[in-house]
Amino acid sequence: MSNVDCQLVIFDMDGTLTRPNINFDEIRAAIGLDGEPILEALAKMPPADRARADAILQEFEDRAADGSELQPHALEVVAAIRESGRPAALMTRNTRRSVDIVMRRHRLDFDFIRTRDDGINKPAPDPVLDICRHFRVAPASTWVIGDYHFDIQCANAAGAISVHLAEAFETLPPWSNEARHIVKSLLEFSRLLGIRLDTESRPILPGA
Numbered sequence: 001m002s003n004v005d006c007q008l009v010i011f012d013m014d015g016t017l018t019r020p021n022i023n024f025d026e027i028r029a030a031i032g033l034d035g036e037p038i039l040e041a042l043a044k045m046p047p048a049d050r051a052r053a054d055a056i057l058q059e060f061e062d063r064a065a066d067g068s069e070l071q072p073h074a075l076e077v078v079a080a081i082r083e084s085g086r087p088a089a090l091m092t093r094n095t096r097r098s099v100d101i102v103m104r105r106h107r108l109d110f111d112f113i114r115t116r117d118d119g120i121n122k123p124a125p126d127p128v129l130d131i132c133r134h135f136r137v138a139p140a141s142t143w144v145i146g147d148y149h150f151d152i153q154c155a156n157a158a159g160a161i162s163v164h165l166a167e168a169f170e171t172l173p174p175w176s177n178e179a180r181h182i183v184k185s186l187l188e189f190s191r192l193l194g195i196r197l198d199t200e201s202r203p204i205l206p207g208a
Ligand SMILES: [Mg+2]
Pocket: 012, 013, 014, 015, 016, 146, 147, 148
């Protein structure tokens, strides 16, 4: 990362660290919502409807977490960032519970995890600002990677460096150009940060 100003890296979870496996349209249909963002729609519901909708959402999220698969190089990129002395954080609109499932399943570890249970969510800048405050790092030196518009909006509103992970898109969505950088893989992201992943060239220790 020699000549890149990067002191902190924030990852989105679904579709960024993990392969996209949540179908939001399916969740909306099960709850009975139109095209609106799910959490915002739930926040406007009367308590009884909200409890029912929340249970449906959590069931989908838990199932997705249970069946989650990592994006190629996810473990190596997170490890390499942390080995270089930069904290790696996770921000997600999921619950802490489903994040815990994903972390355990893939033996992932982050220096800080910001879930929807912890305050105002993306696309507001709050998650990025909270994480920056925690590490006392300026947003301008913070890189944020995500696969959805909310990640880019959140990063940009906080003054961080936004990166769109566009591996799932054949043609880029119109909002993609709001991101400072666009990459097709986590490997490409690591190169952008100046990190070389040399796991294959590492000597194998005797007896390891
Ligand atoms: Mg995502």
